Amino acid sequence: MNETKGKNExxxxxxxxxxxxxxxxxxxxxxxxxxxxRTISRSVLTVEEGSLYPxxxxxxVKGWVSAEWKVSANNRRARFYTLTPAGRKxxxxxxxxxxxxxxxxxxxxKTT
Amino acid sequence: MNETKGKNExxxxxxxxxxxxxxxxxxxxxxxxxxxxRTISRSVLTVEEGSLYPxxxxxxVKGWVSAEWKVSANNRRARFYTLTPAGRKxxxxxxxxxxxxxxxxxxxxKTT
DNA sequence: CGCCTTTGCATAGACCATCTATATAAACTG
DNA sequence: CAGTTTATATAGATGGTCTATGCAAAGGCG
Numbered sequence: 547m548n549e550t551k552g553k554n555e556x557x558x559x560x561x562x563x564x565x566x567x568x569x570x571x572x573x574x575x576x577x578x579x580x581x582x583x584r585t586i587s588r589s590v591l592t593v594e595e596g597s598l599y600p601x602x603x604x605x606x607v608k609g610w611v612s613a614e615w616k617v618s619a620n621n622r623r624a625r626f627y628t629l630t631p632a633g634r635k636x637x638x639x640x641x642x643x644x645x646x647x648x649x650x651x652x653x654x655x656k657t658t
Numbered sequence: 659m660n661e662t663k664g665k666n667e668x669x670x671x672x673x674x675x676x677x678x679x680x681x682x683x684x685x686x687x688x689x690x691x692x693x694x695x696r697t698i699s700r701s702v703l704t705v706e707e708g709s710l711y712p713x714x715x716x717x718x719v720k721g722w723v724s725a726e727w728k729v730s731a732n733n734r735r736a737r738f739y740t741l742t743p744a745g746r747k748x749x750x751x752x753x754x755x756x757x758x759x760x761x762x763x764x765x766x767x768k769t770t
Numbered sequence: 771c772g773c774c775t776t777t778g779c780a781t782a783g784a785c786c787a788t789c790t791a792t793a794t795a796a797a798c799t800g
Numbered sequence: 801c802a803g804t805t806t807a808t809a810t811a812g813a814t815g816g817t818c819t820a821t822g823c824a825a826a827g828g829c830g
Binding site for chain 2: 558559560563564568571583586587588591641644646647650651653654657658
């Protein structure tokens with residue numbers, strides 16, 4: 547039945563936080579965001595396009611990022627995303643939320 | 659009703675791991691599992707019935723737990739779940755998977 | 771006694787984030 | 801010129817979690 551595969555490598559719910567964090571370093575286009583997360587996580591986390599672009603759209607609508615068409619380092623047209631002040635605030639919210647939930651999970655996992 | 663109630667308190671994908679861990683302490687019925695997780699996590703994690711029972715059914719089918727009807731400490735009929743050897747093995751798999759993914763997330767979140 | 775709360779199991783249906791698959795296109799590569 | 805890489809985007813499937821609901825029995829209380 548279910549053999550291997552690592553679908554859902556990403557803990558659902560953390561994608562937007564990872565994107566926000568990535569953009570807090572510098573503005574970046576979607577493809578670059580995916581590469582950055584994959585590289586830094588040593589390929590443990592892979593952001594699929596079908597997850598990435600819808601997430602960026604949601605975040606645009608919510609005002610956490612702004613977007614601008616430019617030319618990439620490889621001379622291709624690309625949409626660069628920049629963290630807004632609201633996005634930076636949201637990053638803080640998600641970071642503290644994540645550590646709270648993670649702490650709770652660890653308490654359960656450490657009980658004997 | 660529930661105003662500030664955050665949905666998705668639980669990181670999706672961790673529920674089965676938390677159940678396996680709880681049952682590794684001792685056999686327990688569903689209601690008790692939910693209470694245990696809620697108590698230990700200091701109410702950060704709330705396992706809803708609509709999540710719990712389907713999860714237990716899946717785990718039964720996969721052979722990670724076995725079930726037996728008994729009488730609870732409160733003198734009510736209750737279905738007690740016991741971790742099987744396969745379930746114990748699965749707990750190890752999910753623990754290492756979780757720490758791997760968590761480590762990857764932390765690497766992304768710690769980059770400057 | 772009648773009522774309410776707690777305990778306890780279970781399912782149906784909604785929701786929604788993520789994945790798979792596909793389409794498009796320009797630039798570089800051999 | 802064919803193939804790979806870069807880059808964006810959408811449609812549709814998947815699946816786990818949540819909301820809502822139903823049932824039922826035990827125990828406490830006035």
